[in-house]
Amino acid sequence: MIKSFILWLLAILLAPFFSAIILKVKAFFGGKKGPPLLINYYTLIKLFKKGSVYSTSTTFMFKLGPIVSLCSAVSVLMFLPIAGVPPIFSFNGDVIFVLYILGLGRFFTIAAAMDTASPFEGMGAAREAYFPIICEAATFMILIFFYRLTNELNLSAYFTGQNTMGLWHSAGAHLVFIVFAFFIILLTENSRVPADDPATHLELTMIHEVMVLDHSGPDLGLIELGSFCKLFFYSTIVSRLILPFNSDIAILNFGLYIMGLVIVYGAIGVVESIVARFRMDKVPQFVLTSFALAFFATILTLEFIK
Amino acid sequence: MSQFFVSILIILSGGFLSILLAPHLKSAKIIAVFLLCAGCVWGLIDAVTKLFQSGTYVGSFPYLNVFSLDFQIDGVSAFFLLTIFAISLVASFYSYHYMDHEKNAVKTGINYFFFSILISAMALVVTASNIISFMLSWEIMSLSSFFLVIYNHHSAENRRAGYLYFIFSHVGAMFIFAAFGIIYTYTGNFGFGPMDAIPETAKILIFIFSFIGFGSKAGVFPFHVWLPYAHPAAPSHISAVMSGVMIKTGIYGIIRMYMLLNFHTPVFGNILLVAGAVSGVLGVLYALGQHDLKQLLAYHSVENIGIILIGLGLGMIGISSENPVMAVLGFTGGFLHILNHCIFKSLLFMGAGMVLHQTGTSSIDALGGLLKRMKITGVTFIIGSLAISGLPLFNGFVGEFFIYVGGFKGIALEKSALFMSMLGIISLAVIGGLALACFTKVVGVVFQGEPRSKAGENIKEQGATMLISMSILALACLLIGLFPDLIIQLPIKAVSALGLKFAPAAFDPILQITGNISLAAMIFLLLFILVAGIRFFLYKGKTITASGTWGCGFTQPTVKMQYTGSSYASFLLDFFRPVAPLEETHVKIAGRFPIKTYYHSHVNDIAQIYMNRVIVTPVLFFFDKLRWIQHGDIHLYIGYILLAIILLLFFI
Numbered sequence: 001m002i003k004s005f006i007l008w009l010l011a012i013l014l015a016p017f018f019s020a021i022i023l024k025v026k027a028f029f030g031g032k033k034g035p036p037l038l039i040n041y042y043t044l045i046k047l048f049k050k051g052s053v054y055s056t057s058t059t060f061m062f063k064l065g066p067i068v069s070l071c072s073a074v075s076v077l078m079f080l081p082i083a084g085v086p087p088i089f090s091f092n093g094d095v096i097f098v099l100y101i102l103g104l105g106r107f108f109t110i111a112a113a114m115d116t117a118s119p120f121e122g123m124g125a126a127r128e129a130y131f132p133i134i135c136e137a138a139t140f141m142i143l144i145f146f147y148r149l150t151n152e153l154n155l156s157a158y159f160t161g162q163n164t165m166g167l168w169h170s171a172g173a174h175l176v177f178i179v180f181a182f183f184i185i186l187l188t189e190n191s192r193v194p195a196d197d198p199a200t201h202l203e204l205t206m207i208h209e210v211m212v213l214d215h216s217g218p219d220l221g222l223i224e225l226g227s228f229c230k231l232f233f234y235s236t237i238v239s240r241l242i243l244p245f246n247s248d249i250a251i252l253n254f255g256l257y258i259m260g261l262v263i264v265y266g267a268i269g270v271v272e273s274i275v276a277r278f279r280m281d282k283v284p285q286f287v288l289t290s291f292a293l294a295f296f297a298t299i300l301t302l303e304f305i306k
Numbered sequence: 307m308s309q310f311f312v313s314i315l316i317i318l319s320g321g322f323l324s325i326l327l328a329p330h331l332k333s334a335k336i337i338a339v340f341l342l343c344a345g346c347v348w349g350l351i352d353a354v355t356k357l358f359q360s361g362t363y364v365g366s367f368p369y370l371n372v373f374s375l376d377f378q379i380d381g382v383s384a385f386f387l388l389t390i391f392a393i394s395l396v397a398s399f400y401s402y403h404y405m406d407h408e409k410n411a412v413k414t415g416i417n418y419f420f421f422s423i424l425i426s427a428m429a430l431v432v433t434a435s436n437i438i439s440f441m442l443s444w445e446i447m448s449l450s451s452f453f454l455v456i457y458n459h460h461s462a463e464n465r466r467a468g469y470l471y472f473i474f475s476h477v478g479a480m481f482i483f484a485a486f487g488i489i490y491t492y493t494g495n496f497g498f499g500p501m502d503a504i505p506e507t508a509k510i511l512i513f514i515f516s517f518i519g520f521g522s523k524a525g526v527f528p529f530h531v532w533l534p535y536a537h538p539a540a541p542s543h544i545s546a547v548m549s550g551v552m553i554k555t556g557i558y559g560i561i562r563m564y565m566l567l568n569f570h571t572p573v574f575g576n577i578l579l580v581a582g583a584v585s586g587v588l589g590v591l592y593a594l595g596q597h598d599l600k601q602l603l604a605y606h607s608v609e610n611i612g613i614i615l616i617g618l619g620l621g622m623i624g625i626s627s628e629n630p631v632m633a634v635l636g637f638t639g640g641f642l643h644i645l646n647h648c649i650f651k652s653l654l655f656m657g658a659g660m661v662l663h664q665t666g667t668s669s670i671d672a673l674g675g676l677l678k679r680m681k682i683t684g685v686t687f688i689i690g691s692l693a694i695s696g697l698p699l700f701n702g703f704v705g706e707f708f709i710y711v712g713g714f715k716g717i718a719l720e721k722s723a724l725f726m727s728m729l730g731i732i733s734l735a736v737i738g739g740l741a742l743a744c745f746t747k748v749v750g751v752v753f754q755g756e757p758r759s760k761a762g763e764n765i766k767e768q769g770a771t772m773l774i775s776m777s778i779l780a781l782a783c784l785l786i787g788l789f790p791d792l793i794i795q796l797p798i799k800a801v802s803a804l805g806l807k808f809a810p811a812a813f814d815p816i817l818q819i820t821g822n823i824s825l826a827a828m829i830f831l832l833l834f835i836l837v838a839g840i841r842f843f844l845y846k847g848k849t850i851t852a853s854g855t856w857g858c859g860f861t862q863p864t865v866k867m868q869y870t871g872s873s874y875a876s877f878l879l880d881f882f883r884p885v886a887p888l889e890e891t892h893v894k895i896a897g898r899f900p901i902k903t904y905y906h907s908h909v910n911d912i913a914q915i916y917m918n919r920v921i922v923t924p925v926l927f928f929f930d931k932l933r934w935i936q937h938g939d940i941h942l943y944i945g946y947i948l949l950a951i952i953l954l955l956f957f958i
Contacts (some may be wrong), residue, residue, distance in 0.1 A: 024755025045725045050849035055855040057756055059677050059689075067841055071833045078829065089829065091822040092815070097698060098708050099829065100738070104697045108743055114869075116673075116855045122750070122869020129746055130878045133739030140735040145730055146718045202662075208462075214856050218844035222837070284881055 007082040012074060015228035018041035018235065018265050019054045025269025040228065047221035057117040058279035065112025066219045070107030076233055081159040083257035084246055091157040094144055095235060098155065099136065101188075105253070106132060106225070113211035120203045124210035127280070131207075134287040135185050141294035142178055159179075159237065164244035174297040179241050181297070183267070184290035186234040188283070190227065193272040193281050205277075214305050235264040307365035311393070313349030314426045316341055321422025328415035338418040338917065342425070346395035349429065353387035355380075357799050364435070370518040373496060375442070378435035385796060387433040389648045393550045395424045396775045400656050400695070403542040403769030404663060417457060421544065424552070431555050437486045437496040443554075444482070448475040448523075451552060454544045456534045457839045467535035469758050472530040474522050479638040481519030482559070485512045488823065498566055501931060509569045516563045517577060524556025524616065527585040528913030530608045534592075537607070538600035540666070542659025545600060546652035549607045551808020554644055557614055564622065565805055572626040579619030579726050583733035586612025588912075590740040591886050594875045595909025599658045599668040599752065602744070603651070606694060609737060612648040614640050616730045617709040623716060627723045630812040632715035636800060639708030639815055641797035644769045646786065650693040653779035657687035660772055661752065665761040669873040670751055670948045677753040680767040686780035691745035693783040696738050699827050701786035709740070709814070710734060742880055751871040760866055784812060788827050790820040872907055885912055 020037045027034025036042075049167045054062065076098045110128055113121040143153075150157050151168055157163055168175055189197040191208035203210050212223050239260030247253060278286055320341025327334035356379050368374035379387070398421070400851070409412050434440035456468035457768035474519025489512060490496070493505045504512070505523070522529035533553070537545045564574060589608030596602035617640030624633030660683045661676065662668045677684035693700035757763045767773065777779060786793055798813055858864045879886055892905040 001835050004866065039684050048844050051850055052845070053851045053853050056852050057855050058673070060755065061677070061754060065833065067395070067837050071830060071837050074837070075830050075833050089826070091825070093707060093711050093819060093820075093822070094826070095822070096707060100698050100703060103695070103742055104699070104739065107692065107695065107697060107746060110746040110752065111749055114746065115754045117755035117865070117868050118855045118857065118863075119867050119869050121857055122874060125746065126869070126874045126877050127737075129743035129874075130881070133736060133743065133878075136739045137732050143716075144717050144731060147714050150720055152712050153711065169906075206874065213858070217842060217848070221844075222841065277506045281880075302724075 001088065004082075004085055004088045007085055008077055009044075011077050011082055011232055012229055015232040016044060016225070018261055019228050019231060021262060021265040022269040022272065025266050029270070029273035030263060040224070044221050045115075047224070048218050050217040051143055051219035052215075052219055055116050058115045058214070059284035060116040061108070061111045062214075062263050063112075063219065063296055064247055065108045065115075065224040065225070066215060068108035069105040070179050070222045070225065070229070072101045073226040073233065076101055077229060079155055080213035080233060080236055081177060081240070082236060083254050084161050084164070086156050086158065086160050088103070090154050092153055094154045096153070101137060102134075102230070103136075105230075111213060116214045118214065120210050121213060123204070124207050128195075128211060131188055131287060134291065135188050138181060138185055138287060138294055141291055141298065142181060145174070145178060145294055145301065147172045157211045159240045162246050164240050169246050171284060171297075171301060174300050175241065177293045177297040179238065181290040181293040182234075182238055182241065183264075183286060184293075185197075186231075186264075186266070187271065188287050188290075190231045190234060192268055194275045194278045195286065197277045200277075205280075235261055235268075238264045264303055307363045307377065307379065309352040310349065310363075310377075310387075311365065312431075313345045313347045313352060314429060315405055316345030316348060317422050317425050318345075320345065321419040324418035324422075328411045329412040331409075331414060334411065334415060335402065335405065335418070338422075339398055342418070342422060343395055344779045346425070350388060350391040350395065353384045354390045355392060357381060357388060357796060360799055360803060372445075373438050374436070375434075375439040376497070376855040377430070377433045377434050377439060382558070382561060385645075385800035385803075386554065387429055388796065389554065389645055390425065390428045390432065392549045393648050393652050393877070394428075396541040396779060397652060397656075399552075400546070400659075400772050400775035401541075402771040404541065404543055404659055406769065407454065407663065407904040411800030413457070417454070417541065417544075419596060420450045420453045421547075424544075424547065424872055428552060428555055432558050435498050437490065437498070437532055439485070440498075441479070441486070444479060447552070447555065447947060448472075448479065451475075451540075451544075451548060454548075455540045456540065461539075462537040464539040467532075467539040469673040470537040471532045472781070474529065478519045478522030478529070481522070483519075483562070485515035485519060488512050497775060498562075501566055501568065504567075505761065506569060506571070507784065508698065509567045510571070510573060512793065513567060513574055514577070516542035517560060517581075520556040520559035520793055522556070523555050523559070523613050525585075525586050525589075525608045526581050526611060527608060528917065529631035530585065530589070530683075531911065531917060533608060533916050534596070534601045534911075537604035537655075538598060540599075542655055542662065545571075545659070546655040547603075550652035550794065553607055554609065556861055557611065557618075557644060561618065561804075563604045568805075570622075570626045570808055573617045574621060575611075575624075575626055576726055577619075578615045578622060579730055582612045582615025582619055583729050583778055584658070585609065586616065586717070586737045587733055587740070588885060590744055591879070591882055592909060594740060594747065595879050595886060595907075597670055597872065599661065599670055599673075599748065600655070602670070602748065603654050603658060606654075606741070606744070607647075607651060607807070608790050609741065610643065610651065610694070613706065613709065613734065613737065614643050616636075616640075616734060617643055617705070617712070620709060620712045620716060620727065620730055623723050623726055624712065625806060627716075627719055629719065630808050632712050633806065634710050634808055634812045634908045635712030635715060636799045637804065638797045638813075639712055639798050640707050640899075642708060642790075642794070643702075643705030645796065646693070646705050646783075648723065649779055649782050650690045650700075650702060653686060653690040653776055653783065654694065654809035655684050656772065656776050656779070657690060660767060662768070662777070664765045664767060664771070667761045668757075670748065672753045672759040673752045673867065674758040674865070675753070675766075676757075676795060679762075680753075681766050681775045682777060683767050686776040688749055689751060689783050690779040691749050693787065695741045695745050697742070699784070699787045699821075699830065701783045701790075703787060704820070704823060706738070711815070712817065724790070733832070733891065738877075743875075747871050747874045751869075753875065755868050758868065758870070774785060775809060786886075788831075791817075791824065792879045815852045872905075876907070879909060886910070887915075888910070 039226040110125045196207040257284040324338035363379045365377045523532040593605035621636030693702040696702040696706045713731040874942035887910045889908045893903045
C-alpha cells in the first residue's frame with residue numbers, strides 16, 4: 001500500500017520529465033539540440049509563480065476546468081498498477097470508472113473552453129468532444145478482449161505482476177494488435193500527432209491547445225500537469241504491455257518499466273517527427289483503425305478458446 | 307390498497323376543485339397544487355412501504371357481474387408508483403410559479419384538471435391487473451396527456467404535435483389490444499392469469515405486438531416520431547412528467563408482459579437489446595442536431611429509453627442463458643436507470659422551462675451566458691447535464707455502471723449472447739460519448755459565453771417553487787451518485803419481485819459495486835479538495851486581472867462570432883450522415899459586396915422519412931380511393947348500419 005502510494009506520487013512528479021523525452025527525440029530528428037530534459041518543470045514553476053488574467057465572459061466553470069481535469073488525470077493513476085505493483089485502489093469494474101472519470105475531466109475542459117465565448121475555443125471544444133467518442137468505443141473493445149482472456153474487470157488483473165505475462169501466454173499474437181490499437185488511442189486521447197499537433201502555430205488547426213488559450217498562470221500550470229499525467233497513464237499501460245516481464249527483484253522490475261516508458265515516449269517522438277498530422281476529417285478513420293484492430297483481436301479469441 | 311385509492315382521490319379532488327374554483331385564480335391554484343402534492347406524498351409513502359413489505363395487494367371493483375376492474379400492487383408496480391408519485395410531486399410544486407404567466411383562470415383550471423387525471427391514470431396503469439382495467443387506464447392516460455400537449459392550442463404547431471401524438475398513442479394502443487386479444491383467445495378471461503396454456507410461437511407474437519404498442523409510448527426507435535414534437539409543446543412541468551415518468555409506463559408494460567408470459571427465450575432479450583442500442587445511439591445523435599432546447603431534451607428521452615432497454619435486454623439474456631448474476635445486474639441497472647432518468651430528465655425539463663419562462667425562447671442559438679444571470683438554474687442544469695451524460699459522482703453513472711458490468715458478464719458467454727453483450731457495451735460507450743458532446747453543447751451555448759440575442763440579456767430567475775424543485779432534484783442526482791447505497795434497495799426489491807427465482811447470493815455483487823462507487827467518488831472528491839486547496843495557495847497574493855477574451859489578435863470581437871450550437875454539432879453529425887441526413891439551405895455568398903444571407907440547417911430523422919414514405923403515403927393513397935363511401939347522405943349511412951348487422955348475423 002505504502003509502496004503503491006509512493007509510486008503514485010513518483011508518477012505525478014516524473015510525468016513532466018518523460019514528456020520532455022518527446023521534445024528531445026523531435027529535436028534529434030530536426031538536427032537540433034533541443035530543450036533541456038527538465039524543461040517542463042521550469043515551465044510549471046514559471047507558471048505557478050505568475051498571476052492570472054480572466055476574461056470578463058467567464059464564470060466559475062472556467063476556474064473549475066483546470067482543477068477537475070488535473071484531478072481526473074491524477075485519480076486515474078491511483079487505479080493503475082505502476083511497474084507491476086498493485087495499485088492503491090482496485091475493485092471490480094474500476095476500468096469503467098477510470099474511463100468515465102477521464103470523461104468527467106473532458107466535460108469540464110470543454111465547459112471551461114466554451115465559457116470564454118471565443119470561436120476558436122468553441123472549435124477546439126467541438127473536436128475534443130468528437131474524437132474521444134470513437135476512442136471510447138475502441139477502448140471498450142480492448143476491454144472486451146481483456147475480459148475474454150481474464151474474466152476480470154479491473155486494471156490490476158491486467159497489469160499487476162505476472163498477469164501481463166499471462167495475457168501474452170494465452171493470446172500473444174492478438175496482443176500485438178491490441179498494443180497498436182492502444183497506441184493509436186494514446187496518440188488521439190493525448191492530442192499528439194497525427195491526430196492533433198501540440199506545437200502548431202495556427203489556432204484554427206489545434207484541438208487541445210486552442211481550448212486552453214485563455215487560461216494563464218497557475219491555472220494553465222494545473223492543466224499542463226494534468227495532461228502530462230494523462231499521457232503518463234496511457235504510456236504506463238503500453239509500457240507494461242510491451243515489456244511484460246516480471247522478476248522477484250523489485251529494482252529490476254522498476255528498471256524494465258522505466259525502459260518501457262522511454263521506448264513509448266521515444267516512439268511518440270518518432271511518430272511526431274516522421275508523420276505529418278492528418279486532415280481533420282481523416283482523424284476518425286485513423287481512430288477507427290484502432291477499433292477494427294481490437295475487434296479482430298477479439299474475434300480471433302473466439303477461435304482459440306474453443 | 308385503500309391507502310393507494312385515497313391518494314388517487316386526493317389528487318383527483320385537486321383537479322376537480324381547480325375547475326370549480328376557477329374564477330378565483332389564486333386560491334384555485336393554491337388548493338390544486340396543495341392537493342396534488344398531498345396526494346402524491348400520500349401515495350409515495352404508501353408505495354415505499356409496499357415496496358419494502360414485498361407482498362402483493364389486491365383491490366377489485368366488480369361492475370354488474372359483467373366485468374370487474376382489478377388492481378394489484380406488487381414490487382414492480384410499487385417501484386413504478388414511487389417514480390410516478392415522486393416526480394409528480396416535484397412537478398406539481400414547480401408548476402405553482404411556472405403557471406404565473408397564465409392569466410386565463412379557466413385554462414389554469416383545465417391544466418390542473420388534466421394534470422391530476424394524468425397522474426391518477428399513470429398510477430392506475432401500473433397497478434391494473436386485468437385487461438379491461440389496464441386498457442381503460444391506458445386510454446385515460448393517453449387522452450389526458452393529449453389535452454395537456456394541446457394546452458397552447460392557439461399555435462398551429464402545437465395542434466399538429468397533439469394530432470401526431472394522438473395517432474401514435476392510438477396505433478400503439480391497437481397493437482396492445484391485438485396482443486391482449488391473442489391472450490384472451492387462449493385464456494378465455496380478462497385476467498392477467500397464468501399463461502402456460504399459450505403456445506410458444508403465440509407468446510413470441512404477443513411479445514412483439516406488445517413491444518410495438520408499448521414501445522410507441524416509451525419512444526423506442528422508430529416509434530418515437532411523436533416524442534420530439536409532443537414534449538416541447540406541453541407546458542414544462544407536464545414535459546417533465548411526460549418525459550420523466552409517463553413514457554416509462556411503456557417500459558412497465560414491456561416488463562409486465564415479460565413477467566406474464568414467463569417464457570425465457572433469448573429472442574426477447576435480443577429484441578430489447580437491439581432496439582435499445584439503436585434508440586440509444588440514434589436518439590442522442592438526433593438530439594445533438596436539434597436547435598430547440600426542449601426538442602433536444604425530448605430526443606434524449608429516446609436515448610435513455612434505449613439505455614434502459616439495453617439493461618433489461620441484458621437481464622433477459624442473462625435469464626435465458628442461465629447466468630443469474632448477469633441477469634440481476636442487467637435488470638437492476640435497467641430499473642435504477644428508470645429511477646435516475648426520471649430525476650435528471652425532469653430536472654433538465656424544469657431548467658429548460660425556467661429558461662423559456664424568462665427569455666421567451668427555447669432556441670439554443672439565440673441564448674447564451676445565462677449562467678451569470680441565472681445562478682441556481684445554471685448550476686442545477688449543469689448537474690443534470692453531468693448526470694445524463696453518465697459521468698461519475700452523479701446518479702446517471704450508477705445505473706450505467708451496473709449495465710456495463712452485466713454486459714461484461716455476457717462477454718464470457720458464447721455465440722449470440724456474446725455478440726449481443728458486445729453490442730450493448732459498445733453502444734453504451736458511444737452513447738456516453740455522444741451524450742457528453744450533446745450536453746457540453748447545451749451547457750456551453752445556452753449557459754456559457756455571451757448572450758447571442760436580445761432574449762438572453764437582462765433577465766433574472768424568478769419563482770421560488772421552481773428554484774426549490776430544481777434544487778431538490780439536483781441534490782438527489784448528487785446524493786445518489788455519491789451514495790448509491792441509499793436507494794439501491796428500491797431497484798433490488800423491484801427486481802426480486804420479477805418472480806424469476808434468483809438466489810439471494812446473485813444480489814451480492816450489487817452491494818459490493820455500490821460500496822466501490824461511493825469509495826471511488828470519495829477519493830475523487832478528496833483529491834478535488836486537495837487540488838482546489840493547492841490552487842488557492844498558488845493564487846495567494848497574486849494579481850488577478852480581468853480582460854476581454856483573447857481573440858487571437860483580432861481586437862473587435864462581437865457576440866455573433868461565437869461558436870453556435872449548430873456549428874458545434876456539425877462536425878460530429880457529418881460523420882453520421884448516413885443515419886442523420888443534414889438538410890442545409892443558404893444563399894451562396896458571391897461578389898465583393900455580398901447580399902444579406904442566411905443559413906438554416908435541419909437534421910432529418912430517418913424514422914420519420916421512411917415512415918412517411920412506406921406507411922403514411924400508401925395509407926393516404928388507399929383511403930383517398932375509399933372517399934366515395936363517405937358521401938354525406940344519411941339514408942345510405944343507415945343502410946350501411948343495416949348491412950353491417952345483416953353481415954354480422956352470419957358470423958354469430
